[in-house]
Amino acid sequence: MIPRRAVHRVERALRRQAAVALLGVRQVGKTTLAFDIARKTDAVYLDLQTRSDRTKLSDPQFFLSQYTDRLVILDEVHRVPALFPELRSLIDRGRRHGRRTGRFLILGSASVERLRQAGESLAGRIEFVPLGSLDVLEVEAHGDTAIPLWVRGGLPDSFLAASDEDSYAFRRNFIQTYLERDVEEFVARRLPAETLRRLWTMLAHWQGGLLRASELARSLAINTATVGRYIDTLTSLFILRRLLPYVANVRKRLVKSPKVYVRDSGLVHALLRIGDFDTLAGHPVSGASWEGFVIENLLQAAPPGTAASFYRTQAGAEVDLVLELPGLAKPWALEIKLGLVPPLGRGFRSAREDLKPDRTFVVYGGDEDYSLEPGVEVISLRSAAELLRDFRPPAAPES
Template sequence: MIPRRIASELTHLIDSYPAVALLGPRQVGKTTLAHEIGETRPSIYLDLESDADRAKLTEPELYLAGHEDKLVILDEVHRLPGLFQNLRGLIDRGRRAGHRTGRFLLLGSASIELLKQSGESLAGRISYLELGPINGLEVPREDLNRLWLRGGFPDSFLAASARVSQRWRQDFVRTYLERDIPQLGPRIPAETLRRFWTMLAHHQSGLLNGAELARSLGVDGKTVASYLDLLVDLLLVRRLEPWHANAGKRLVKSPRVYVRDSGITHTLLGLETLEDVLGHPIAGASWEGFAIETLIAAVPPGTQANFYRTAAGAEIDLVLTLPGRRPWAIEIKRSLTPKVERGFHHACEDIAPERRIVIYPGVEPYPLRDGIDVMPLDHAARALSGG
């Protein structure tokens, strides 16, 4: 078992709200974490992909009213979209009876409809928390390269060998394309979506060029935008928006796009071993995406994540604006002897960051001139988390 950093935050939210939605891709560990929470208090677990458990909710208010003193864990809750209206009535009646918090923990693979339906029905009664794949703060430093290679899905990371891990990820991609996405509504040919996902992996960390992707796929720009929205909503792709607070500069307006899990990136590109990855042109961009996911997972709630790039070439890989503070400027390098380009210095002059950090794959932090700190990934993540 790998302890997840958000477990304490999830417990706090359950103790503060009537309902909490834990969002994340399939197989990321939502059910395991929910069972851990459930073992600490009276609870029941219902898997809404199970016919037997769905049958129990034929009359949901009748069944759930008998368990108002327990935490009810509803897995794959998007399978019963009509349930949210029932939950609203149960929560309101429970409040009048003194059961104000800790009523429902909702687990969902897809944020699209779940957020829409729950937001409309449970406004003011629900809090949301995202569980991503295992990140660089959740494993020992000596396991970082394995985590980067295999990605953070637990079954992939903990697999007996690189080959078994690769096979798991191949099956994961195929299952998402052929079963899960069609179940969620969009009717997109699996092979077309696979090609699109693979193109994004080839362009890892690149600026989004919708017209180029549309030409390659033989579709129009609106279709590409809908494919991208789908993968972003499913928490499989990150769209990193550009910094836009400095009106005096000509700033790049296109977002950067990352396949969020590095192991999925490598599988889409057919890379099985660390040597395969290190010998591929994608290595630097893959490491950048891996670092960004760990850093964003470490920051306090309410932090804004952007990148900065001007038409003149001033650039910062990641700008993190913590609540109530000036931004942190973060450059990510795969080299053990990282060099900071002139564009980073110019960009820092533009945004006046609170801290200037270069992430590198070494083990020891050290200072550079101009107030720049070179740090291993885990050091920077702990600094951002306040730990």
């Protein structure tokens, strides 16, 4: 087992809140992390995907009131949405008897909208903690490097597979499961599985491109509203990331469409039938795949409250990632390059002039960090992730 940094966030959240929701895509390691916490706390674990455990909660007030002094872990909680008002009642009752924190750990891999409704039911009683794929800091602490993680992706069973062939097979099966079951569970009007697979594959080819739902709809011979509905669903299932454009106070025409990424690089490669590093290195998607991989790693390392976007004008000024960090008046600007000799174009320099960032980085595929030109630091992915992990907001000036 590779230790996850999120376990410390969950433990801290349980110490200050009655309920904590751990959210992430299927097979990302939520249950493993929860069992790790359960071993330390003598927690009660319920898998609501099983009929027997759902039956135990046919009268949740009776069953859960037997465990007021223990943490209760509720896995696949979206399958019992009626449970949330009951949790609110139990939490409020416990508060009146001095039991204010560490009551429930809720695991959710889907239906963010339902969990958002839970947040309304449990307002002031729940804290949300995201769990993404394995990242470069976690695997390098385990003795591995970023390149295998990029090729295989960060789903633990894929990354830790005995061979590239086994890893690739896991990801293809994972995709098939989502096509046949999970995605279809959360949309009202269902697409044929083959059409949905084509949509996924087109999104993988489109990695890092501006989202143009009308073009996708035309290629698939379906309407734009249907594409938009599936994009929303895949985003809520943590499969896709929509990166919004940065809103800058500049007198230039800015791109308004979001960029779209398949969040796990291993899924990008499986959708495009890329099974190993040699095939990936020569594939046209390699640069965009690396860009998405870097973005996911950096956002997982960034402190809570960080806002992420990209900057692009109609005239061609562009920066891949703009991070607004808590406590900083100016953002960080990050350009992402795969090669060992990262070239900088006119669009990047123009974007720097527009943004006037606090710091500027070029995150590249090498290991050494160095200054490329005044104000521009070339930095490895590992070093960039460490900077964000260790970032602390500047102290407020004394009055």
